[in-house]
Amino acid sequence: MESPVEIVQHTTGGMIGASWLMIAFPLLGAAILLVLGRMTNRWGHLLGVAMSLASFVVAVLAFLELIGLPAEQRRQAVHLYEFIPGMVDMGLLVDPLSISFCLLITGVGSLIHIYSIGYMSHDPDRRRFFSYLNLFVSAMLLLVLADNYVGLFIGWEGVGLASYLLIGFWYFKPSAAVAAKKAFVVNRVGDLGLLVGMFVIITTFHTLTFSDLGKAIAANPPSGGAVTAIGLLLLLGACGKSAQLPLQSWLLDAMEGPTPVSALIHAATMVTAGVYLVVRSGAFFFPEGSPQALAVAIVGAATLLAGAIIGTAKDDIKKGLAGSTMSQIGYMMLGAAFGPVGYTFAIGHLITHGFFKADLFLGAGSVMHGMNDEVDMRKYGGLRKAMPITFATFFIGYLAIIGFPMLSGYFTKDGIIETAIEHNQVLGWLAVLGAGVTGFYMSRMVFMTFFGQKRWADDAHPHESPLVMTVPLMVLSLGALVLGAYLVLSNRLYEFLTPAVGAAEEAPHFAFTSVPGLATLALVAIGAAFAWYKYGRAEVPSVQPRGSFLTTFARRDLYGDALNESLFMRPGQWLTRIAVYFDNRGVDGLVNGLAAGIGGSSGRLRRLQTGFARTYALSILFGAALLAGALLLVGNI
Amino acid sequence: MTTHYLILSGLLFAIGAMGVLIRRNAIVVFMCVELMLNACNLAFVTFARQNGNLEGQIIAFFVMVVAAAEVVVGLAIIVTIFRTRRSASVDDANLLKY
């Protein structure tokens, strides 16, 4: 049977044909803001928002045009230009998968742009901030729209760059500078995987374009070995970008960036690029039940637990959310391991997560905004009266993420869990357990922040944020409320994605009363209750108590950094020192030594020139004897 | 019959060379060189006899003339040096070295 992923229509017309505008607008915005510089300080942020909105409009129009088409025509390739002659052309692939990402990116992105107007209003460098945000949006869109791996890779690194710039936005803080560098370098480790993966792909299939790839594979199904290699390499790339084990360590430090950045890049969009990569390549390189698919599942499960555990111990609200992000993406990865159905729920969870996690982050940002940038939850407490709107929206996001029935998270997460259990009991139940932990740490966060008694610093005067910040919160929380139900019930998302990711043997059906589902709910409830018992009812010490071994373990990010430190950084530094020494003393030393040797021999030889005429005469006689001897010798050979 | 003469000339030449190497006084050194030239003359004459042609003997005359010229030049130089340094030792003139 011919899998749908092989059918591609080429188009130039219509809004789809013009979908490159989506990338162009923000890019233009970034360029203007960066080139014109200070001149644009006054209106720069507005331009940024405008550009982001513009590409959102384009995305919506393209989306409408796409769903206007019959299902089998919903993969539209747009050829842009010849990139590397004889190897790859630059083109876009507008299909349900990419377009849904476009909507998420531009939609949530625009909201966060708007929010940032208020959040960054006091920052002298707001204009630069918006230029980076635009750059990010454009790169991210290129990532998801590109119809080949090279284009994807360019976007991939582009978002990496934007993330680097934005984490290091407050470059004068050494911690921020270091965090930015760390994020980039760790990501590069993943990029290595993606890069080598591309080597193998092009060598095996002679193309890097998704559509041709489909044909090539259909034409001659490749050996398992190559595909497994490709799959694992791509997975490495995904781990880097999506902060999955073992490349998770950068994400928590990335919170050094301004909160909107954490919301947009390190929660809603960029970090999910790994999931996109897996799903996009799924049809080619991650067939169900293949070892590489299993690897994806394991990574996902491991990360979702690790992230959750880290989340339980963090007092820094943003770091807590970061941990939860890791964990949620772990869920997506887990889902992405199990074929079309899994893809559906993974993408679904990705979208809903995009909403409620952005909601939560921006909420946290709003809290910090009111608490003059205090991030330690032990200095919060009882904020629900001080900032009601923020509280309300944050609370909705909270319910959504812990999977409270009928909210977004509930549908998508349960979908993943059930699919997982269908395919792999162990990992599935681990996911259930993870849900329970989620219930605990999210409740803990809510209780510590909004309930209980005030633990504010004396100079703190918490106040509600301006509308420009709260309106986006409301919109996002609305999404957090309803989106899951809309996507999952009656398989809307599944049907929509099928042309892009292929069809399953049997369409998924969401069961409200399934054993895993109920178990999940129960565990979540227990977790929430325990959180209430520890942080809601009881007094919260405003200084961190030195917790048990387990707590420290979690606080230290499961010793991930310590591991990198001792495993890579220190040996690396030693290696560098040795190499430098070797280069100066060894290689260069050899050269200089040779020179010195010649010089020395010269110094010795000139001593033979004693200045005594009789010595010279001797040398002449000597030479004469040698000459005669040699001649006789040669003559008689 | 002529080999003896050759051996003699060889000995003379060797003695001259040795003298150049071991004697310090410039005059003596120079005389040793002259000795070497005369050894050559002897050899020439001998070979002329051996080859039965006159060239060798003619050459001998040439050599004498050249040797005479050499004496003139040589003595001039050695005397100047002696006047300057109050010594005719070859080894004392040892400023130019290394």
Add this chain to the structure above:
Amino acid sequence: MSPWLPILMAVPVLGAIVVALLPKGSDKLAKQVTLVVSLVVLALTIVMATQFRTGGPRFQFQAAYDWIPSFGVKFGVGVDGIALVLIALSAVLVPIVVLASWHDADGTQSADGTLITPKRSVKTYFSLLLVLEAMMIGVFAATDVFLFYVFFEAMLIPMYFMIGSYGGAQRSYAAVKFLLYSLFGGLLMLVAVIALYVVAGKGTFMYPELIGVIKDPATQKWLFGGFFIAFAIKAPLWPVHTWLPDAAAQAPAGAAVLLVGVLDKVGTFGMLRFCLELFPDAAKAFTTPIVVLAVISIIYGAIVAIGQTDMKRLIAYTSISHFGFIVMGVFAMSQVAQSGAALYMVNHGFSTGALFLAAGFLIARRGSPYIADYGGVQKVAPLLAGFFLIAGLAGLSLPGLSSFVSEFMVMIGTYSSTAFGAGALTVAAVISAVAVILAAVYILWMVQRTLHGPTAEPVKAFKDLNAREIVVLAPLVALIIGFGFFPKPLLDVINPAVTQTLVNVQVDNPAIAEKGAGQ
């Protein structure tokens, strides 16, 4: 007989003479004349490049005049695609360098008033620069092996004086090291050149007539060795690289740009042009060891770069790593890899050029090349910081910037090469890919220590880039980004030449991918 190339060489020479003959104290005039001349050359080059027919014969704008008949030497010039782009590179870089080193010879003062370089003869500097330009054009344009050699060696002298008289504290050591190192290689090459002439017995040095003439494998190996060592020193390849960090660190920024950006390319250019096509069997036989050396250079250069404390030395070591890539691409014997390598030569010129110049501007403000003396520059000089960052990103070949395309092509072409010793090539490509991580470390660490963090006390006094400096850096950045997304114009010129090369080397290594979508 096309006059293009001779004119292109004559203009700078005449310019140099004019500049040298200017009356005393007319420094400003000298600079202006130099700038004008270099711009004229650039214009001529652009016009010439537009005349170049990609479909046409391999060598175009050919001209050959008898020079030394009794040695069989002709003044023979002509360009194929690769030579053309490299000549264009030189023509682009020179005016930029002229502007960049506008005050290098005037004697510069650091922000805190200490004298960095004393006043030196301005006229000499700029006339040397023009002479160098003529020779750079000549060396790429020469189709007569002897002529190539002559330029190859003669180029050293102006650069030697530029480093020696206008460089930093250690300049004379660096200059002598540079000269002797290259001279030694060159002399070995001279032996090979003569031997080539003798063995070929064609009575000519004209390159096209010498292709495929040397049959005996043993002879090929010896001659290959003679050429290769010279080029390896020039490139420079590990382990004969140690002259570059000294030279580049001591040279004034402008000279360093030309040294690393163009002069060293002669090495890799020579490998591609001479080592491969004149001695194909030897080239194939030596592929594996040379690729091993290249990979060592890539990784080793990157690691040592990380450990540097001196900005210019660091950049020099990054170049060693990049040259490793170029050499690897050349000897991967595949269309993609070699096109990538040729493209890399150009892109590296732009990226490293920008990096050296930006670093130079930084150093000119502080008077110290040491990274530790900086910090928080972005606060006081955001423009400078921005350019420096972009240049750095080009240095770590960030996708979307020109260097990525070439590095990507080299690696992918090497990996997928089916040439002799393909197994080794595959491994080499994978190992070399590790460099993308190391590159991120050495560039971003430098960026972090110089641009970011709290602003260091002496840095506070920095002025941001002035108009001249912006004019210097902007075109480079534009080219870097432009060719990052549209490498096609360059590749279309390069590809036919590479194809011809591969034909002459008798390697059948077709393009690895059929055309992508939409073709």
Add this chain to the structure above:
Amino acid sequence: MNNAVAPTIEYGTLAPMLLVFGAAVIGVLVEAFAPHYVRKAIHVPLTLLSLAGAFALVIVQIVQGAVPTAPVAMGAVAVDGPALFIWGVILVLSFVCVLLINDEGHFVASAAAVPGSADEEEAEAAGVTHTEVYPLALFAVGGMLLFPASHDLLTMFVGLEVMSLPLYLLCGLARRRRLLSQEASMKYFLLGAFSSAFFLYGTAMIYGYAGTVSFTGINESLATGSLLDPLLLIGFALLGVGLLFKIGAAPFQAWKPDVYQGAPTPVTALMASGTLVAAVGALLRVFWVALGNLDWNWRPVIWAVAALTMLVGAIVAITQTDIKRMLAYSSIAHAGFLLIGVLATFDKAQENAKSLSAILFYLLVYSITTVGAFAVVTMVRDPGGEAGHLSRWAGLGKRSPLLAGVFAFFLLAFAGIPLTSGFFGKYAVFAAALSSGAERGDSLGGWMTGLVVLGVVASAVAAFFYVRVIVLMFFSEPAADGPSIAVPSMGTVAVIAVSLLVTVGVGLFPQPMLDLANQAASSLFVR
């Protein structure tokens, strides 16, 4: 025997040589009879005109193309293509050297006066000068003409002495640092006499072997007789000593640094250029013409000598601190490069023309550059005379860029950098050597390549000390009490200009000179 034929002398062919000798004799008469205040006025034009005239005569012969194909003067002298070329070169060199000699202040007022003594001061005060230097120089030049043109060993010996004896004297006549000068003179004399004794004894043994001293005769008897006769081999070795001593090949190089340093610089220039050219010419004649059939025996030996000479010259020069001494070692190294050319002989004599022209070309460009370099040396002065010590040259480029630039260019030419004459000289010799090595059935084929590689290594080492001087002149700061730059006389300017012109011109367009050399070499040596 009794019907002896009257000897014939081809005066026309020998005219250049005779003119020089004649002028020299007249010079002696002038010394004898003219009052001292007019002597110089007579000597200078006399010398210069005679040299110019001789050169003109050479040109005439070349233009006429009436190059004799047989030895003249009863087989004593061979005025063939190479000889004429060498004559031309020597005459040009000696002309420019006389211009240098002509310059004030190089020569002692009264050689007889003890240095530092009262009568020396008197002599200087009186402004007397040794005008004998002019006839002496002419005699030396005459010897240089005869030496490479002689066609039997006796004539060669006489030529050798006629060339050397005046030089011995000239070496001792420096005005400044007279002790050094006299010492140089004595060393040169003793060692020269010593080596010529070897030459003479070698001649005797060859005579004993061949029964004749004429090259033709020796060559013929080699063709028939045994090549393993000890008489022949030892005789050849002793001849070699004399010749190699003159060109300063190791291990006979010891005299060169001392003498070059001690002698008055104009004389050094004459020795470094003229003597070298003449000696190499003579060497070629003996090795190629007389002993051409013996080359299977001597090539390995000369191979070793060449290698040793190049390396010793290049390496020892590195640590020299006196400019003239350094140039002396450089000239030793170049002698080694020339020997590479001497080795480049072929089976078919006709091909030897290639090597021959290479050597002639090398001699031309090298000697001219050398004269120029020494001319520059004469201009850099301290209160006590020329600033010999290298440290005094520091920063010269700052104080007089032009002079320093010219000198740097000469040094680059010595180092053989392309676009200088020196490069093409080296190239020609190396090419000849490699092609001779490449010819089929040459047992030394690989060895020749090895020697050339050794040669380039040596030139790389040599490059170091040339470059070192450039570094001193340009890259280091001038000393406070740096040497003064003498206001050059017209003569010196002319010398520097000429040699610069040749070095640059040949560096850019070597073809004309190559044509000359080829034409000269095409006819090869007469046999």
